[in-house]
Amino acid sequence: MFGYVTINKMELKFKEYYSYKGYYCGLCKRLKTKYSNKSRMTLNYDMTFLILFLSSLYEPQNKVCNERCMVHPGKKQLVVQNEITDYAASVNILLSYYNLLDNWKDDRDYKSLALMKTLEGEFRKASAELTEKAEIFRMRLENIAKLEKNDTDDVDAVSNEFGHLMEEIFLYKKDEWEKNLRKTGFYLGKLIYYLDAYEDMEKDEKEKSYNPFNNMDTEDRRKAARELIMLNLSFLSDEIERLPLVQDKGIIDNIIYSGILNKSDKRRTIDERPI
Secondary structure, three states, X not given: OOOOOOOOHHHOOHHHHHHHHHHHHXXXXXXXXXXXXXXXXHOOHHHXXXXXXXXXXXXXXXXXXXXXXXXXXXXXXXXEEOHHHHHHHXXXXXXXXXXXXXXXXXXXXXXXXXXXXXXXXXXXXXXXXXXXXXXXHHHHHHHHHHHHHOOOOOHHHHHHHHHHHHHHHHOOOOOOOHHHHHHHHHHHHHHHHHHHHHHXXXXXXXXXXXXXXXXXXXXXXXXXXXXXXXXXXXXXXXHHHOOOOXXXXXXXXXXXXXXXXXXXXXOOXXXXXXX
């Protein structure tokens, strides 16, 4: 379900791309030092956006350096880390583990099962650190599974569950920004769920798999789905603009207003073809 929250590289300034990659490499390094080398297999760009977003809001002290790694042995890469990198690494482990578990339950994917087993130690450590959030993640994902199993035609009910999961991820701390962060995470979560469902409409219909958009009682389900996606994107945009984001705001805007939809286009989601 993840993989949509990324940049449109062609629209970024070189300095912005360099900074973005620095946060990405910082998360990769932190996964290794805090958990294990194998945990870096779970690295994704969605958590990079989380770091960028929360760092822009809270502006923690960054640790900046240039280091080589196995992927880039010949040239040192910018590495940017802060306290939010540490938090995102733990969230990354939790979500990756639950995603692998979901793949195993739904598709009996043995590769997911094998990787999940290798990450059990890391999962226990992350769960001990973020006990309350780990339980909320589990509960919300179970709720989604139940709604999908019951073949609900309530698009909001199932997408809201993923929205509530994401709002918990964005709630780094309970302070004056709690309400705004919850809404931002909520609308982003709904958007991700919508995009994932929209992409799979044709496949799910052929395979008779659950898809909330295919259950909608309307003549043009794809058009109705697109309208929901764009409406939710506008809600997300409104919440982001209410926050005092200055640092790396150009990258954040690139992801929200260009990167997500550009990724969707490449995955054949936001198009005009009838289903």
